[in-house]
Amino acid sequence: MPLKAVRSSMSPDSAPNRDRSDGRPSFLGHGVGLRRDHFERVLSDPAAVDWFEALSENFMVEGGRPLDVLTRVRERYPVVLHGVSLSIGSTDPLDQAYLARLDALARRFQPAWVSDHLCWTGVGGRNAHDLLPLPYTEAALDHVVERVQRVQERLGRPIALENVSSYVAYRHSALAEWEFLAEVALRSGCGILLDINNIYVSARNHGFDPGAYLEGIPPHKVWQFHLAGHSDKGAYLLDTHDHPVIDPVWELYREAVLRFGPVSTLIEWDDRIPAFERLEQESQRARAIHDEALPRLAGPAAVTAAPAGRPAGLGSHP
Amino acid sequence: MKTGGQVDLKRTQELFWELITAPEGVRAAIDSLSRRGLVDEPSLNSLFTGDQGLPAVERLDIYANMYFYRLLDCLAEDFPKTLAAVGPARFHNLVTDYLLRHPSEHPSLRYLGQRLPQFIATHPLLEAFPHLADLARLEWARADVFDAPDVQPLSRDVLARLPQDRAGDARFTLIPAFALLRFDHEVVSFWRKLDERAGGHAGTAAASGAAIHGGGSGNAAREAPDPGASPSGEVPEPPSLPAPARRSAAARVWRRDFIVYHCSLDEEEARCLDLVLAGESIGRICQQLAAGRSLVKATARAGRMMQGWLEDGILAEVALNETTR
Numbered sequence: 342m343p344l345k346a347v348r349s350s351m352s353p354d355s356a357p358n359r360d361r362s363d364g365r366p367s368f369l370g371h372g373v374g375l376r377r378d379h380f381e382r383v384l385s386d387p388a389a390v391d392w393f394e395a396l397s398e399n400f401m402v403e404g405g406r407p408l409d410v411l412t413r414v415r416e417r418y419p420v421v422l423h424g425v426s427l428s429i430g431s432t433d434p435l436d437q438a439y440l441a442r443l444d445a446l447a448r449r450f451q452p453a454w455v456s457d458h459l460c461w462t463g464v465g466g467r468n469a470h471d472l473l474p475l476p477y478t479e480a481a482l483d484h485v486v487e488r489v490q491r492v493q494e495r496l497g498r499p500i501a502l503e504n505v506s507s508y509v510a511y512r513h514s515a516l517a518e519w520e521f522l523a524e525v526a527l528r529s530g531c532g533i534l535l536d537i538n539n540i541y542v543s544a545r546n547h548g549f550d551p552g553a554y555l556e557g558i559p560p561h562k563v564w565q566f567h568l569a570g571h572s573d574k575g576a577y578l579l580d581t582h583d584h585p586v587i588d589p590v591w592e593l594y595r596e597a598v599l600r601f602g603p604v605s606t607l608i609e610w611d612d613r614i615p616a617f618e619r620l621e622q623e624s625q626r627a628r629a630i631h632d633e634a635l636p637r638l639a640g641p642a643a644v645t646a647a648p649a650g651r652p653a654g655l656g657s658h659p
Numbered sequence: 660m661k662t663g664g665q666v667d668l669k670r671t672q673e674l675f676w677e678l679i680t681a682p683e684g685v686r687a688a689i690d691s692l693s694r695r696g697l698v699d700e701p702s703l704n705s706l707f708t709g710d711q712g713l714p715a716v717e718r719l720d721i722y723a724n725m726y727f728y729r730l731l732d733c734l735a736e737d738f739p740k741t742l743a744a745v746g747p748a749r750f751h752n753l754v755t756d757y758l759l760r761h762p763s764e765h766p767s768l769r770y771l772g773q774r775l776p777q778f779i780a781t782h783p784l785l786e787a788f789p790h791l792a793d794l795a796r797l798e799w800a801r802a803d804v805f806d807a808p809d810v811q812p813l814s815r816d817v818l819a820r821l822p823q824d825r826a827g828d829a830r831f832t833l834i835p836a837f838a839l840l841r842f843d844h845e846v847v848s849f850w851r852k853l854d855e856r857a858g859g860h861a862g863t864a865a866a867s868g869a870a871i872h873g874g875g876s877g878n879a880a881r882e883a884p885d886p887g888a889s890p891s892g893e894v895p896e897p898p899s900l901p902a903p904a905r906r907s908a909a910a911r912v913w914r915r916d917f918i919v920y921h922c923s924l925d926e927e928e929a930r931c932l933d934l935v936l937a938g939e940s941i942g943r944i945c946q947q948l949a950a951g952r953s954l955v956k957a958t959a960r961a962g963r964m965m966q967g968w969l970e971d972g973i974l975a976e977v978a979l980n981e982t983t984r
Contacts, residue, residue: 398767402806404836406917409809426766432669439766464672467762469726470733473675481668506880509718510708511671547708569879576713577721582879611879 363561365532366454369419369605371628373620376610380410382617388418389621392453394607397424400450401442411450419453421565421607422446423534427457427492429502430475430485431464440495447496453605454564456501456534459485459522476511477521482528489529501532501564506542506571506580518543519557532564535601537594538586538609542571542578551593555600563601568594568627569609583612586623591630598634606631671706674698679722680762682755686716725880730758730771737772737802740853741779741795744900745788753784769806772799790844790903797846800838800912801919807836812915812972818965825979827942831935831968832976836914839924839932847910847923849903856900915972928964941965 361367370391375383383393393414400411400422414420426439447455460472475481493499504522516524526533535558544551568591570584586594586608598604608623674692681688692698700716709715731754735742742750761774776799779785780792812834821829909929912921924932931944941961948964949957968974 398769401767402769404809405806405914407806409917428766432672436766461672463763464669464676466764467676468764468766469676469679469722470729470763470768471722471725473672473679473722476668476671478668484668508721509715512705512708546713572880576717579721580880609879 365561365604366564367605368603369421369453371606371608371624371631372418372421373608373617373624374423374610375411375414375420376614377407378614379617379620380406384410384413388617390418390624392419392421392605392607394421394423394609395450395452397422397443397446397455397457398426400446401439415450420450421605422450422452422455423503424455424457425470425472426462426468427500428462428468429457429459429488429492430461430473430481432461432484433464433466435488435491435495437495440492444496447498454501454532455496455498456503456532456565458505459502459525460505472505474505474507474510475521477514477516477518478511479515482516482521482524485525486528489525489531493529493531499531501534502526503534503536503567504539504543505536506539506546506578508546508577508579510547517549517553517557519554523558523562526562527559531562533558533562534565534567535563535597535604536567536569537597538567538569538571538590539580541590541593542580545578552596555593555597558601560601563604566594566597566601566604566606567609568606568623569611581612582609585619586626591626594627595630595634598631599637603631603635674706675719675722678719679726680758681723682727682759685719685723689716721880727755727758730754730763730768733768733771734775738775738795738798739857740798740850741775741791743853743857744791744794744849745784746899749784753779753782756782772802775799788902789905790846790849793842793844793846794849796840796842797850797910797912797921800840801921804836804838804912804914805919807834807914810834810836810975813969813974813977815969818969818974818977821977821979827940827945829941829977829979830938831941831974832978833932833935833973834913834975836919837973838912839929839936840910840912841929842908842910844905845903845908847908847921849900850921852900911973913971913973920971931964 372390372392372394373388375393375395382388395411395414400407402408411420422443424443426436427443428436443455458472459475461475462471462473463469475485489500489502502522502525504518507518514521522533525531540551540554543549544554568586569580569582570586572579572581572584594606606624606627608620608627610620610623677692678685678688681691689698689700689703693700704715707715707719709718731751734754734757735750738750745753757775757778760778763771765771776792776795779795785791813831907926909924909926910921911924911929911932912919914920927948931947934944934947945957945961948960952960965974
């Protein structure tokens with residue numbers, strides 16, 4: 342199917358930290374999601390991780406402890422803002438108040454980048470607070486690309502969009518999920534947050550080849566990886582983020598590193614959250630796989646890896 | 660349903676929404692839509708994927724469960740004592756009714772429970788638990804001040820610098836993380852009993868380093884509880900506490916050093932805080948306290964009260980003609 346070529350409205354100069362030859366933002370190393378269970382631990386001792394991802398909506402508040410914690414974390418580490426309510430695929434109008442809050446948050450914390458999900462979360466002014474799947478059609482593609490461009494113009498920066506785990510699909514989808522994701526990125530100028538576990542979960546739930554997914558994603562658009570655990574419900578996999586990453590997902594991660602090179606990688610663990618040290622172990626395992634796989638890559642890797650736990654400072658990541 | 664075009668995307672999303680938010684599940688939603696001549700199961704199967712191993716209806720039910728249980732979790736986190744007071748089964752049904760009337764309309768789960776106290780005030784559950792709306796109001800106030808703007812509390816030194824001869828003209832401003840509440844039931848002591856039963860260690864002022872609204876649970880999937888957990892599929896309900904007495908009561912809720920507190924107030928202090936909130940002067944507050952007291956006793960009472968406000972950090976500023984901090 343011919344796909345329309347639409348130029349991105351974002352100039353390359355407006356991208357955050359574009360210090361790689363292929364235009365991707367800086368490689369941050371290996372990080373974990375910042376969760377309240379670990380606030381004290383993260384602030385009291387140096388963490389054996391390179392960066393943190395903060396859930397944007399949790400910090401769209403006026404005061405209190407979460408904002409104070411994020412301020413102090415940001416003084417020590419690079420931070421990425423990761424949202425769950427942009428609802429980029431909804432047919433509702435873009436929520437300008439939400440975008441204003443996200444913009445203010447980004448200006449305050451100067452994240453390495455801002456991300457959300459390739460999905461919709463509500464319609465008719467209501468929010469399911471869940472990541473609902475889109476039909477992968479030309480019409481949906483046009484709709485999403487146009488909205489991504491408007492969001493990027495409003496925020497003054499390109500964003501990254503993540504592939505979601507899904508449990509149902511639409512029979513009238515004309516594109517594979519990875520084709521849709523790749524086209525959104527190529528047409529809108531946004532980056533891709535490739536969730537390796539979500540690829541694995543959706544591949545099982547819909548019967549596609551996760552390797553084909555990786556092959557279909559343009560390497561220069563991939564800014565970040567997510568890794569997480571899931572639950573096997575027998576008839577399907579559920580993206581519960583409450584288990585360690587399983588071996589087949591680690592293997593898929595290794596394949597992703599081989600295909601995409603050094604990509605900032607984050608461990609998500611959102612339920613039955615263990616001690617922070619357990620997350621550090623998961624992150625170290627990701628680092629080991631990454632370090633083992635990288636020398637196999639042909640050609641020079643145009644990146645500078647970040648040493649673990651390096652201080653960032655609020656002004657160091659414009 | 661036709662495919663392609665934004666109109667169809669909108670219709671698809673509206674149908675998806677209707678299916679996953681139906682309180683009795685996707686199958687019941689399909690039956691309802693079918694009776695209204697809108698969608699039947701064959702047309703649904705032509706829209707959504709599914710197979711023998713996992714039919715479309717069951718796939719959509721995964722989303723329906725995630726929708727409800729994520730929001731239930733969020734409300735359980737913001738209203739733990741309300742949940743404890745009525746038990747999980749009644750709370751589940753209350754949330755079901757609440758979400759039908761007030762689905763989330765905000766990008767953040769932080770606001771999901773905003774209208775729950777008022778909703779409870781009109782809910783049949785109030786007959787068996789007449790104190791429940793008051794208890795929920797106390798819990799929402801605690802959740803609300805948790806992330807109110809940060810303000811440095813007024814220091815004793817600044818207050819001491821007020822010129823003695825003009826102190827009566829000065830006006831206090833309270834911190835944003837403050838709420839004054841009035842109740843029809845003694846829910847402050849009831850809250851404490853529930854907290855003690857749950858293993859809390861609340862002192863005179865009930866303290867809590869409350870959490871991020873919605874649990875900061877990110878985008879993880881939510882599941883229904885394991886049906887095998889108990890014979891009824893519900894957590895067994897704890898023995899109920901005696902209901903709190905029906906009596907007019909007041910409380911203040913505030914945050915200091917990122918910790919949320921609340922305490923009971925007598926009506927006199929509540930009226931004085933009403934005056935502060937209305938922007939009345941310290942002199943006017945003292946007049947309020949002078950009724951039926953000697954000047955010495957009224958002054959002593961005012962001093963103790965303001966001392967308490969200073970110590971608890973609920974005062975933000977004191978001002979004469981210009982702001983004094």
